[in-house]
Amino acid sequence: MIVSAVLVAYTVVAMSLLPRVLPRGAWSERAPRLAIAVWLAACASAVVSAFLAGVAAAVPGSVVGHGLAGLFQMCAAMLSGGSAFATTGGRLAMTGSLLIASWAACCGLAVLLRARRERRRHALMLRILGRPDDAIGATVVEHDEPVAYCLPGRRGQAVITTGALRSLAPEEVAAVIAHERAHLRGRHHLLLAAVETLVRAFPRLPLFAQARDEVTRLVELLADDVAASRHPRIHIAAALVRLATGRAPAFTLGAGGETAITRVRRMLDPKAPLNLRERLAGVITITALLSGPAAVALVPGISVFLAHHCHRLTMF
Amino acid sequence: MRGLGELESAIMERLWSYRRPVSVRDVLEDLRQEREIAYTTVMTVMDKLFKKGLLRREPAGKAYAYETVASREAYTAQLMRETLASSANQAATLVHFLERLTPEEATALEAALQVYPTKGRQ
CATH class of the missing domain: 1.10.10.10 (Winged helix-like DNA-binding domain superfamily/Winged helix DNA-binding domain)
Incomplete structure (x- = not known):
């Protein structure tokens, strides 16, 4: 019960505190890949801890501690409809855990299916309206608005409008396409689907909302970095400015372009990448976030196990 | 296919x-x-x-x-409109460069671009 309470407390604290303490400014902009991993680990940590809280309340430590056989026996009893739980509370806790897990899975499936449906429809329209341009490495759509994006999927493709081709120099076009290809190769849409799932499944929780905003922003920075490994940074920066300024007001999202400014600034004036110590701190954070809840959940099992088996050792 | x-x-x-x-x-x-x-x-x-x-x-x-049902141009315009509006569902299409800069921001960034090559040569 104590373990369960600790996990619940951790979940609540993580939901409210993590979005405030996790890296947002300079740190994450210098290492977008690591920052994405930290955000995803934080989300996973909160969900897993909530799930394990229920499991820990339902499964007494003594069952786990006496070896796997006891655990399997309990699972079998549960599946055959027998009453495996000592208390009604345990039963309720387990139900809650399973509800959380299955709800998250359902929402994830819904997000993926909806995305796939939209992508198929979009791919059909692109087949009809666009023309593949092998020299550019993208599908070109006849349209005055300067737009560049990518359509992920099995046959992922970068898309660029003739308006964008007109307003960009050829080397800037190459830089933009490299950015889009980086999204496709990195399967960034799956990262976005993951955070989108959490926001849909558990709305109004600051951790998930913030994780979605940050991951959305960070994959852009990451794709910029990948593109910058092959193309001069100035071309990426120039393309960003041209594409951000040439759009009709109808398509604006909010006021100002905070991310666009960050991205241009990063390209023009790159900061040093993280040093070994900072990188290590990031990796340790991720490890702690991922293993923390599981470690707490295992404490009673392990202590019972030790109590059960090790007293014999002490005799010798 | x-x-x-x-x-x-x-x-x-x-x-x-x-x-x-x-x-x-x-x-x-x-x-x-x-x-x-x-x-x-x-x-x-x-x-x-x-x-x-x-x-x-x-x-x-x-x-x-x-x-x-509609002209090619109309379909294209609609597809682009949908694409730009779907930024809320980025799991489907990844659209970037969405933000529109204010005139001041655009001027500042253009100026930064102009300065850059000079800085590079130094």
Whole structure:
């Protein structure tokens, strides 16, 4: 019960505190890949801890501690409809855990299916309206608005409008396409689907909302970095400015372009990448976030196990 | 699969160029000038395009007369509008460069771009 309470407390604290303490400014902009991993680990940590809280309340430590056989026996009893739980509370806790897990899975499936449906429809329209341009490495759509994006999927493709081709120099076009290809190769849409799932499944929780905003922003920075490994940074920066300024007001999202400014600034004036110590701190954070809840959940099992088996050792 | 996608596009191209309702046979004869193709294939693809809302049809005799629902430009404009609006669902399409800069921000960034090469040479 104590373990369960600790996990619940951790979940609540993580939901409210993590979005405030996790890296947002300079740190994450210098290492977008690591920052994405930290955000995803934080989300996973909160969900897993909530799930394990229920499991820990339902499964007494003594069952786990006496070896796997006891655990399997309990699972079998549960599946055959027998009453495996000592208390009604345990039963309720387990139900809650399973509800959380299955709800998250359902929402994830819904997000993926909806995305796939939209992508198929979009791919059909692109087949009809666009023309593949092998020299550019993208599908070109006849349209005055300067737009560049990518359509992920099995046959992922970068898309660029003739308006964008007109307003960009050829080397800037190459830089933009490299950015889009980086999204496709990195399967960034799956990262976005993951955070989108959490926001849909558990709305109004600051951790998930913030994780979605940050991951959305960070994959852009990451794709910029990948593109910058092959193309001069100035071309990426120039393309960003041209594409951000040439759009009709109808398509604006909010006021100002905070991310666009960050991205241009990063390209023009790159900061040093993280040093070994900072990188290590990031990796340790991720490890702690991922293993923390599981470690707490295992404490009673392990202590019972030790109590059960090790007293014999002490005799010798 | 790729071939079928190409056929969808070829059929839409033809229908946009006619500017009048046509039967499957009209399209078939047109297509046969450059490729071997079966009536049923063309019919299937046109039926699919109808079901997807890209074509509309009216009964004409024993067959249907098909025409496009909107112009190519209208479809493109709609697709781009949907694409830009779908930024909320980035799991489907990743659209970037979405933000619009304020005039001041744009001026500042343009200025930064102008300065950059000089800085690089130093």
